[in-house]
Amino acid sequence: MNPKLPDPVQEDLRQAHRLEWWTLTWMSSVVIVMWFVMGSSQAMKTALVEDILSLVPAVVFLVALRFERRRPNAAFPFGFDRVQSLSSLIAAVALCAVGAILIFDSTSSLLSQEHPTMLPVRVFGHDIWQGWLMIAGLVYSVIPPMILGRLKQPIAHRLQDEVLDTDAMMQKADWMTGLAGIIGIVGTGFGIWWMDAAAAAFISLSILKDGVTSLRVATAELVDGAPRRLGRVDLAKDSLKLHERLSELYPGSKVRLRATGRYIHAEVCGPLPHRAPTVQEVWRGNPERAWRLAQISFVPGSGSTS
Structure with a gap:
């Protein structure tokens, strides 16, 4: 395992x-x-x-x-x-x-x-x-x-x-x-x-x-879609909360999430932060599912929040 x-x-x-x-x-x-x-x-x-x-x-x-x-x-x-x-x-x-x-x-x-x-x-x-x-x-x-x-x-x-x-x-x-x-x-x-x-x-x-x-x-x-609810086509609540939190922490940046199997990968496109956040700082969903956040990537760019 x-x-x-x-x-x-x-x-x-x-x-x-x-x-x-x-x-x-x-x-x-x-x-x-x-x-x-x-x-x-x-x-x-x-x-x-x-x-x-x-x-x-x-x-x-x-x-x-x-x-x-x-x-x-x-x-x-x-x-x-x-x-x-x-x-x-x-x-x-x-x-x-x-x-x-x-x-x-x-x-x-x-x-x-x-x-x-x-x-x-x-x-x-x-x-x-x-x-x-x-x-x-x-x-x-x-x-x-x-x-x-x-x-x-x-x-x-x-x-x-x-x-x-x-x-x-x-x-x-x-x-x-x-x-x-x-x-x-x-x-x-x-x-x-x-x-x-x-x-x-x-x-x-x-x-x-x-x-x-x-x-x-x-x-x-x-096709790198945003994480879905299990067995449903609508977006997962944990994913929506994560997107909201990252948008709050990095205003003006473009936040994108994708599902990779059972894991979630996040990408923040905008000014690079001084330090990488911890999982506890960004995860607002069920704490027992925080392990799903496998990666947060920061990409230099100007994009607006989506």
């Missing part, structure tokens, strides 16, 4: 690291179970695709964390903090893909009036309606992501980690898709053929909305 980070932040990073490995383990088992019980149900097929794609954020988080630990070198003199922004983009694209796939598959099934078939299967010498096996598989697919997502969400907020937050939203999409699948299969059992695909279509809209929001935030970071 980064030795410059406070101990509580480093502990959160270690916990997030463990949670992502748990995610890969449990969600892989979910994929295997869903593969064996999916049958011809549209909701089951889309849930399986969604469960496979849900592994992407966990993988990119672990890869990004490994790179983030590396020290700056001649090839990368500014370090690897921005790899977290790139990972956010990859995770957001995966979430958007889940929503888009769900919408396409479910809509296609509704338009083609595809009737899912759930014939009896023989298990231990007894004939069992295949729908019961599907429901059992979906119930199992709901439990791990519901628990993991709820564990990740508070850590993501404390770390201001977009990848972990997107992963938590992916976990939410997992269990919501599972519940929608159960509703669809029960409806199919009662002869309501369209409920299977309609349930998947309904839940896909919320998933796609979350994915688009995450994509907008990740894109803003990569």
